[in-house]
Amino acid sequence: MSMLKVEDIHVYYGSIYAIKGVSFEVNQGEIVTLIGANGAGKSTTLKTVSGMMKPKSGAITFEEKSLLGVKPHSIVGLGMAHCPEGRRIFQEMTVRDNLEMGAYTRPKGEIEDSIAHVYDLFPRLKERFRQIAGTMSGGEQQMLAMGRAMMSKPKLLMLDEPSMGLAPLLVEEIFRIIQDLNRAGTTILLVEQNARMALAIANRGYVLETGRIIASAEASALLKDETVKKAYLGG
Ligand SMILES: Nc1ncnc2c1ncn2[C@@H]1O[C@H](COP(=O)(O)OP(=O)(O)OP(=O)(O)O)[C@@H](O)[C@H]1O
Numbered sequence: 001m002s003m004l005k006v007e008d009i010h011v012y013y014g015s016i017y018a019i020k021g022v023s024f025e026v027n028q029g030e031i032v033t034l035i036g037a038n039g040a041g042k043s044t045t046l047k048t049v050s051g052m053m054k055p056k057s058g059a060i061t062f063e064e065k066s067l068l069g070v071k072p073h074s075i076v077g078l079g080m081a082h083c084p085e086g087r088r089i090f091q092e093m094t095v096r097d098n099l100e101m102g103a104y105t106r107p108k109g110e111i112e113d114s115i116a117h118v119y120d121l122f123p124r125l126k127e128r129f130r131q132i133a134g135t136m137s138g139g140e141q142q143m144l145a146m147g148r149a150m151m152s153k154p155k156l157l158m159l160d161e162p163s164m165g166l167a168p169l170l171v172e173e174i175f176r177i178i179q180d181l182n183r184a185g186t187t188i189l190l191v192e193q194n195a196r197m198a199l200a201i202a203n204r205g206y207v208l209e210t211g212r213i214i215a216s217a218e219a220s221a222l223l224k225d226e227t228v229k230k231a232y233l234g235g
């Protein structure tokens, strides 16, 4: 049974038709990746699922419940967290305060437990808990953004370009952490321009091109697909 089901959504920014009938699903326990070039509509798709944008038509269901018209904070409360493109952490606040901001849907009494859990996942954040977030390195800021998303104890974590702008070693570390989160039980919807690495850790993938899904398959099959190789994997 699918955890998240997106059916034929159409999304506009004013008169700009960004998502032209996209359907996909994510099953419990999976890593599913959405790959595609700049402007294909990857971020718009995630923003629509997390309730930040309204589709003109179509259906989105999470654990059998329709998300249409549900407010973003309520969607977080249902168990879905969105770690947006560009990290969007609170630059002026400390690491710890940023993490607390991620726990707004949680009972006060459980926040300390969640912080301890996130410190286990990201020991670097524990070492740096007093540091002002904006002074951390790009990779550390990405860990903070992911740690903050994990504070809501999501069943499904949506990650938008977590490897963007990071040096190769850090990219590997971020991908390893994504796999760890998944092994520990979090279902993952991963948007990436680094298609090769995303497909290497994913169960399944969808290829988005100018607002439409043009291919979907097991990740291992997409890695071998000639069209996908030419367009997205550098030949
Ligand atoms: N706020 C906005 N106003 C108008 N058009 C927008 C807005 N945000 C995105 N778009 C347009 O919607 C389309 C999809 O954009 P989106 O950000 O979803 O692409 P993307 O696949 O995430 O690209 P990237 O890889 O560059 O992040 C693009 O044509 C983009 O120009």
Ligand SMILES: [Mg+2]
Pocket: 042, 043, 044, 085, 160
């Ligand atoms: Mg994007």
